Amino acid sequence: xxxxxxAVSLALSAKNYYAALFLALTIPDxxxxxxxxxxxxxxxxxxxxxxxxxxxxxxxxxxxxxxRCAALHEGSADTAAQSKSERLDHYVFITHGAHxxxxxxxxxxxxx
Numbered sequence: 065x066x067x068x069x070x071a072v073s074l075a076l077s078a079k080n081y082y083a084a085l086f087l088a089l090t091i092p093d094x095x096x097x098x099x100x101x102x103x104x105x106x107x108x109x110x111x112x113x114x115x116x117x118x119x120x121x122x123x124x125x126x127x128x129x130x131x132r133c134a135a136l137h138e139g140s141a142d143t144a145a146q147s148k149s150e151r152l153d154h155y156v157f158i159t160h161g162a163h164x165x166x167x168x169x170x171x172x173x174x175x176x
Contacts, residue, residue: 065094081159089132105129105148127152 068087075084092111096103099111109125116128123131130146141155 065091068094079159081157085157086136089128089135092128093132105133108132109148123152131155 068091072084072087072091075081075087092108092115093103095115096107096111100107105126108129112123112125112128113120116123116125119128126148127143130143130148130152131141133146133148134140134143141157143152143155
């Protein structure tokens, strides 16, 4: 596991943000597999909610799983069509400045 976490750090150092994101989104899958022999969407979400307490209120397990599916399978940050998406329908990633901000009922470039 340390090698994967180190790879995330290396990707961030190289400003390879997609690689860092994609690797980071797979870590809960790996942890679920270690704990339960197999990862599922429900187990992924449960692991996230149990272990990523700092993100409580910003990003829940089901929404993180929806982001994982959208990002890894579609190359998208749009989670509206993902069945696990609960609260959020789109993510915007920034590389500098404020983070963990939640905006509700917003319109950006004509998109809600």
